[in-house]
Amino acid sequence: xxxxxxxxxxxxxxxxxxxxxxxxxxxxxxxxxxxxxxxxxxxxxxxxxxxxxxxxxxxxxxxxxxxxxxxxxxxxxxxxxxxxxxxxxxxxxxxxxxxxxxxxxxxxxxxxxxxxxxxxxxxxxxxxxxxxxxxxxxxxxxxxxxxxxxxxxxxxxxxxxxxxxxxxxxxxxxxxxxxxxxxxxxxxxxxxxxxxxxxxxxxxxxxxxxxxxxxxxxxxxxxxxxxxxxxxxxxxxxxxxxxxxxxxxxxxxxxxxxxxxxxxxxxxxxxxxxxxxxxxxxxxxxxxxxxxxxxxxxxxxxxxxxxxxxxxxxxxxxxxxxxxxxxxxxxxxxxxxxxxxxxxxxxxxxxxxxxxxxxxxxxxxxxxxxxxxxxxxxxxxxxxxxxxxxxxxxxxxxxxxxxxxxxxxxxxxxxxxxxxxxxxxxxxxxxxxxxxxxxxxxxxxxxxxxxxxxxxxxxxxxxxxxxxxxxxxxxxxxxxxxxxxxxxxxxxxxxx
Numbered sequence: 001x002x003x004x005x006x007x008x009x010x011x012x013x014x015x016x017x018x019x020x021x022x023x024x025x026x027x028x029x030x031x032x033x034x035x036x037x038x039x040x041x042x043x044x045x046x047x048x049x050x051x052x053x054x055x056x057x058x059x060x061x062x063x064x065x066x067x068x069x070x071x072x073x074x075x076x077x078x079x080x081x082x083x084x085x086x087x088x089x090x091x092x093x094x095x096x097x098x099x100x101x102x103x104x105x106x107x108x109x110x111x112x113x114x115x116x117x118x119x120x121x122x123x124x125x126x127x128x129x130x131x132x133x134x135x136x137x138x139x140x141x142x143x144x145x146x147x148x149x150x151x152x153x154x155x156x157x158x159x160x161x162x163x164x165x166x167x168x169x170x171x172x173x174x175x176x177x178x179x180x181x182x183x184x185x186x187x188x189x190x191x192x193x194x195x196x197x198x199x200x201x202x203x204x205x206x207x208x209x210x211x212x213x214x215x216x217x218x219x220x221x222x223x224x225x226x227x228x229x230x231x232x233x234x235x236x237x238x239x240x241x242x243x244x245x246x247x248x249x250x251x252x253x254x255x256x257x258x259x260x261x262x263x264x265x266x267x268x269x270x271x272x273x274x275x276x277x278x279x280x281x282x283x284x285x286x287x288x289x290x291x292x293x294x295x296x297x298x299x300x301x302x303x304x305x306x307x308x309x310x311x312x313x314x315x316x317x318x319x320x321x322x323x324x325x326x327x328x329x330x331x332x333x334x335x336x337x338x339x340x341x342x343x344x345x346x347x348x349x350x351x352x353x354x355x356x357x358x359x360x361x362x363x364x365x366x367x368x369x370x371x372x373x374x375x376x377x378x379x380x381x382x383x384x385x386x387x388x389x390x391x392x393x394x395x396x397x398x399x400x401x402x403x404x405x406x407x408x409x410x411x412x413x414x415x416x417x418x419x420x421x422x423x424x425x426x427x428x429x430x431x432x433x434x435x436x437x438x439x440x441x442x443x444x445x446x447x448x449x450x451x452x453x454x455x456x457x458x459x460x461x462x463x464x465x466x467x468x469x470x471x472x473x474x475x476x477x478x479x480x481x482x483x484x485x486x487x488x489x490x491x492x493x494x495x496x
Contacts (some may be wrong), residue, residue, distance in 0.1 A: 003076030007087045010078070014049030015192045016041070016435070020075065022051045023065055027075040033068075046091045048192045051078075054090065086303075089293055106434045106441060111449075112406050112427055115442060119190070119430040127189045129289040130313050131429050134370035135281035140378070141370030144404030147378035151413050152471035156458035164454045165461050166447060170421045171270050171340055171362060171398060173242035176206035177447045178415060178462065182366075182402045182423035183246035183272065183344075186297060186313070188216030191432045196225035198428055201439025203241035205447075210244040210272055210423070213259070214297045214317065219245065223266050246272040246344065248300065249329070251322045259299060260336045271337050272364065276345025278323040281372040286312040314371065330358055344402070345372075347382055349389035349480075355397070356390075362398035362420075369403055369425055379403045380410075383417045384472060385479050394418045408449025412457065416465045 005027045013020035019031045021044065034044040047055060056065065066074070103122040109115060120128055134141035166177045181202055188194030194216035195209075202209040203226045211219050226241050245268045250256045260271065287310025295304035295313070302317035309315070333341060340361035346352050347367055355363050365379040365386075377385075379401045386393060393399065401414045402423035414422050431442035459465060 004079045005076045006079045006082035007084060008082060011049045011087065014188075015194075015196065016045060016048075017193075019044065019048045019192075021047045021049065022078050023053050023056045025053075025078045025080070026066075027078060028065065028069065029073045029075055030069075033073070045192050050091065051088060086293075086296065091292060103433065106438060109441065109445075111445060112442065115427065115430040115433070115438070119433050123190055123433060126289045126292060126311075129285045130186075130189065131184075131426055133283035133285035133312075135283060135372055135374040137374055138370065140367055140374050140376050143378045144367070144370055144380075145406060146404075147380050147475065148404060148407075148410045148413060150474040151380065152474070153409065153413070153453075153457060154469050154471055155456050156469075159458035159460070161455040161458065161460055163460060164451050166450055166454070168421065168462050170208055170242070170400070171244075171342070173208055173269055174206070175208060175242070175421065177443065177450065178411060178419075178421035179207050179405075179443060179446060180244075180400075180421055180423050181207065181209040181428045182364075182425035183210040183212035183215075183274075184425040184429050185212050185214035185317075186216050186295065187429055187432055189295075190429055191435055193432070193435055195222050197432050197436045198439055199226045199241060199243070200436040201431075201443070204436070205440050205443045207443060208242040208244060208269075210246050211268075212246045213248045213300050214302065215299060216297065218298045219243075219263055219266060219268075242269045244268060244270045244272055244342070246274060248274055248277075248318070248321045249325050249333075250300070250320050252320075253322075253332075255301075257336050260333075264337055264339060268339060270340040270342055270361070271333070272342045272344045273333065274344050274368075275325075276347060276366060276368045276376075277318070277372045278321070278325065280312070280314040280318040281368070281374075283312050283314055283371060286310075286314060291316065327354070327358065330360075342400075347376055347379075349382075349385045352382075352386055352393055352399075353390045356393045360397060362400060364400045364402050364423060365419075366402040366423070380414060380417070381475060381478060383414065383419060384475065387417055387467060388479050388481065391418075405446075408446055408451070408453045411446065411450050412453045412465070413470060415462060416467055416469045418467075 010020050010022060010027060017031065019034055020027055020029055030044055034041040043055065103118045168175055168178045170180060181198055187198060191197055195211060196217060199209055199222050211222060245263045289311060290306050291304040291311035291313055293305050296302065300320055302320055304313055305316055342362040342364060343355050343360055344364040345366050345368060346355060346363045352363055365382045367376040383401055398420045399418055400421055400423055401419040405411060405422045405424050411422050427442060428439060431438040457469060
């Protein structure tokens with residue numbers, strides 16, 4: 001008697017290494033067949049864990065799949081009583097100019113910009129719109145990158161740089177290079193492996209990953225995906241993946257409390273509280289492309305939909321976020337978790353100093369990748385502002401930078417100005433276009449560039465960097481000074 005399989009069970013098998021789909025109410029295991037599919041693996045990956053009957057029937061005869069596969073790959077029949085309205089919705093339509101099988105070979109990519117170009121050419125229009133979009137006129141997004149160009153390097157010569165060391169720590173966690181994967185929502189949109197693929201790549205190369213509240217998988221599943229046999233490195237050292245958790249506080253506080261308890265028990269190393277997005281920014285490119293209404297995020301419970309304003313996933317799926325969160329809520333957060341608290345999204349020296357005074361362990365200088373408030377300051381310039389207005393904070397807490405990092409020279413400049421490490425969000429998503437191997441190569445490229453920069457600068461260890469290695473004259477005039485600001489001095493509403 002054929003096994004009857006529920007939609008819930010089928011949906012669990014939706015990554016290239018474990019791929020089921022349904023055709024004509026029959027459940028198939030296509031894990032091994034997908035790479036050999038004459039039409040390419042992309043179409044099969046799109047329907048992983050879903051019903052592919054309509055797409056299959058457009059091209060193939062009804063009997064072909066049964067006669068082409070070994071009987072062992074026929075797992076059973078679909079339980080019709082388990083079908084939900086969410087499950088039957090098809091994946092987004094793929095434009096002819098966005099073919100997942102046309103991306104250039106991974107070994108032809110030589111810098112992080114190549115990953116962006118490959119993603120733009122090969123992922124679905126909605127995925128590109130969601131990941132690449134930023135607030136209104138995109139000025140901050142562009143400035144996040146260009147601000148690094150205006151800061152010059154001052155190389156020293158005749159230093160023995162045969163051996164350089166990029167290792168450092170972040171919140172007490174060892175890392176092979178000062179890069180961490182910043183939290184980014186719904187990574188499964190670009191690759192069925194989603195955050196699991198990023199986790200595997202980060203573990204292999206030895207850097208931390210920060211999981212978003214809006215991740216594609218429950219955090220337990222992401223932990224489980226990297227807790228296999230690959231535990232020890234080449235020299236017998238234990239390999240660990242430090243996982244941080246990014247928190248949006250839910251309007252229903254009990255949900256956030258339960259989630260915090262859960263991640264504490266799992267072994268998360270820190271809580272990153274996002275503070276630069278009390279409401280979603282207006283991301284017009286994302287609004288213009290209809291959302292796939294089958295999308296949902298398991299930890300937040302958010303679901304995608306379209307409305308009269310458009311289809312922006314950030315706006316629609318962020319409706320659960322409590323916009324009333326303020327400084328007075330930090331004691332509540334302390335009661336909910338024993339972990340270090342990091343404020344992600346600090347954009348002024350005043351708030352950095354206030355975070356220090358509140359005993360916060362670390363801050364991330366970030367403007368949400370330009371996705372929240374257009375014309376907000378680039379993080380690297382906020383880092384300069386901290387050096388100018390409150391340098392004492394670097395002795396009291398760790399400071400990280402997130403936004404605009406595309407080169408090893410960018411990383412080096414941030415470290416010179418006091419950042420402990422840099423976060424990258426979009427870049428990891430674009431790298432995931434190539435799965436775990438893409439994530440590994442993406443970080444390796446940046447590590448190689450950082451090592452080259454260190455050698456050119458006469459630096460062999462990251463403990464040797466300092467602001468004097470930079471020429472910041474081109475941007476110094478852009479940095480506010482509390483004592484000299486013409487409005488902050490006298491305006492009764494200025495909070496300084």
